[in-house]
Amino acid sequence: MTPSTLADAAAPPVLAEETKPAAGLSVSQFILEQLKAWKIERIYGVIGDANLSLLDELGKQNAIRYVACRHEGGAALMASAEAKLTGRTTVCLATSGPGATNTLNGLADASMDRAPVLALSGQVETAKIGTRAKQYVDQQKLHAAVAGKSELVTHADALPELMEQTLVHGLLQGQVTHLSIPKDLYPAKVKGGIKPYAAHLHQPLAAPxxxxxxxxxxxxxxxxxxxxxxxxxxxxxxxxxxxxxxxxxxxxxxxxxxxxxxxxxxxxxxxxxxxxxxxxxxxxxxxxxxxxxxxxxxxxxxxxxxxxxxxxxxxxxxxxxxxxxxxxxxxxxxxxxxxxxxxxxxxxxxxxxxxxxxxxxxxGWKRQIEAEARADGTPIPPQRVMKTIADHVSDQAIITVDTGDHTLWFNRIFQAKAGQDILISGRWRTLGFALPAAIAAKLSYPDRQVIAIAGDGGVVQTLMEFQTAAELQLPIVLIVLNNRAYAMEQDRMNAAGLNLTGSAIQSPDFAAIAEACGGSGYRASSPAEFEQSLRRALSGSKPALIDVRTAATPVPHAKI
CATH class of the missing domain: 3.40.50.1220 (TPP-binding domain)
Known part of the structure; x- marks a missing residue:
């Protein structure tokens, strides 16, 4: 430092007169441009009056695809599944109030399995934050249990830094991040520039x-x-x-x-x-x-x-x-x-x-499970179902597995191949994961075969996303093991001598629902019928559902 720079101690900082350059973009436009810079390919969401401006901008471009879901929980599960499958940051979108609340289950799934998901939710107008306005809830408190970082955008000029922080934090920490955007801020102009994805963010961590x-x-x-x-x-x-x-x-x-x-x-x-x-x-x-x-x-x-x-x-x-x-x-x-x-x-x-x-x-173990997998009968033993799936799916298939007793039978019997991927709700273990995950998998890898496996108790949680698959013309195959029970819970209740209240299910006609949604529906009650239905479903050009009447065989070692 030269003496001349110290002459006037009261002089303002060197850059004091400079201001951030205007990006010339509205908040809505800036969000999309920043996501494009990070190679975000899709936004999964549900429309609402607190995100209409963002949807308007989404509709004016084609770099990022908007996936219109039937429920915000399904949208968040799709984002979670894509992040698990690809390792990349993914995005889901909801409106204020109940829209944001509905995403929490899918965001918890991402959080527990360390999948980097950015949740964007609309919020009431800035002047109404903290009031009794309709659909107002403190979203930062709401997301605190599942998000590593949740922020409210209170001014357009804060957006560049907040987006950079949430994107970087989510990717590096493997965490859910969240931004609330008041709906009156979407048209506001943003000062500050787009921050590109930096190469150092994926440099490997070297051990000594x-x-x-x-x-x-x-x-x-x-x-x-x-x-x-x-x-x-x-x-x-x-x-x-x-x-x-x-x-x-x-x-x-x-x-x-x-x-x-x-x-x-x-x-x-x-x-x-x-x-x-x-x-x-x-x-x-x-x-x-x-x-x-x-x-x-x-x-x-x-x-x-x-x-x-x-x-x-x-x-x-x-x-x-x-x-x-x-x-x-x-x-x-x-x-x-x-x-x-x-x-x-x-x-x-x-x-x-x-x-x-x-x-x-x-x-010895392989001989045991091979014998189990040959089991015959009507309804079909679940072991036989898993063996049939393993025999017929592609070596490059992506298999999404829901939560239930079928998860245990799958892990026990299914013999995976090197080119396959298996997606589950690992630590959160939510019902309804498999179908949204299959949709995200097919969108991410359209040339790979995608099969979802669910139970009759879990599939109903997100079943209407089958209509999303039909609308998108995604030829996924959803296999529903229908044993008319929450079988895992029923097995544990039986093992403990408990009353079985709540464990029985009166299942709907799943195949008819699939047809009504615009897909193909099949029913199978014998091994031969299931194999034939699976072959047809895998060769079809639209989403297919196979309703498989399955024996309620207790999983070994069941206990509370």
Missing amino acids: DNEIAEVAALLASAERPVLFIGRGVKQAAEHVLQLAEKLSAAVVTTLPARPLFPNDHECYAGGLGQAGSEASSVLLAESDLIVMLGATWWPDDYVPTQARIVQIDWNREAIGLGHPLHKGVVGDLGQIVPKLAAAGHLPAKDRSAWRARVRDACA
């Missing part, structure tokens, strides 16, 4: 080499290693296979991660928990080292106590949650797993006895 070396040393010394993998290893799946084979390690997966390891491999032990396999429970209980790779879910009843647990994840907050921890490593699995698989000293220990134990346990 010494940390990776410590994990490699633990693996090298392990007698009975197990790899527990989640969907976070998607970019390193081939290296997980190499690592497992080098270590003779058993491999256990979360449900969404099933396609990331060959299900027919001799070391694959299946899923975890009640919906998983007996083999995985046995091998986890016998292991001396468990390495968690991109997995964060571990049900309390299945956490082993005898093994050292190492967890590697990009999200430091998830490490050690719900289980003991011997060592945690923060970093990008796409960099770490290949280094572990390439470690030259890993094969040194003789693990032939453990490999034989793993092979025998996994083979």
Whole structure:
């Protein structure tokens, strides 16, 4: 600093006379331009008088597609599913009051599964905020339980910074973010510029080499290693296979991660928990080292106590949650797993006895589920339904699974293939997830086959989104396992000797509803009828629903 700059201590700051340049855009236009800069492809929403101006601008452009949903909850679930499937930020839109309230279930699903969803909701006029105006509610309080960041836009000039903050925060933290926009602000002109998506936001997080070396040393010394993998290893799946084979390690997966390891491999032990396999429970209980790779879910009843647990994840907050921890490593699995698989000293220990134990346990489990999957009869055993689906869906299919006893049967029986994706409501476990998720999946990947699997208790929560699929001419297939009950709850009530009040369902004619909505409807009550209906539905050109009369077979280990 030169002496001349200190001559007048009272002089104003150098840039004091400069103002933010006007973007020449209204609030509505700025929102869309900012979303375009972040490559947002769709907005899922429902119309209302507090978002009409934004919809007007949406209709004047074609870079972002507006998906008109039947319910705001369905719109938020679609956004959540797309974010889980693609890893990108997604957007849903609602009006003030009940519109914003209706999104909360879908936003909670996104929040629990760390899917970056930006929720935009209209709000009453700025002069009416805090009053008894119709449809007014404090949206920031409303969203506090599900959003990592929720802000009210009180002036057009605040919009650029607020949008940048919400987009960056949501993507980096894997959180829901939310903006409330008073409806009188949409025409206001914005000062400030569009902020493009910055490359540094997706730079991988590198773990120190010494940390990776410590994990490699633990693996090298392990007698009975197990790899527990989640969907976070998607970019390193081939290296997980190499690592497992080098270590003779058993491999256990979360449900969404099933396609990331060959299900027919001799070391694959299946899923975890009640919906998983007996083999995985046995091998986890016998292991001396468990390495968690991109997995964060571990049900309390299945956490082993005898093994050292190492967890590697990009999200430091998830490490050690719900289980003991011997060592945690923060970093990008796409960099770490290949280094572990390439470690030259890993094969040194003789693990032939453990490999034989793993092979025998996994083979025994596969014989058991293959026998279950051959079960015959009317109504159709759920195991047979899952086996039929697995036999007929494409190797590149996206399968969306609702919440219910069919979720457990799916994880128990379904054998996933490497090119497939499985979407679920992981931690939130909402009913009604599968159909909105299938719509989002088909919009995101129109060339891939998309199948939704739901129960008769859950599908009714969002069934009218089938009309959305028909309107959009999306050839998805919705399979409804119809056992006339909330079967998971009924099984648990039976196991505890409780009265079964509320567990029975008088299901509607699902196939007729599908036809009324503009799709195809099928009914099946035998394995042969289901297979024939599935073939027809998969080859059709419009959305199809198959109503499958399914036996109410209790899932093993059912308890409250």
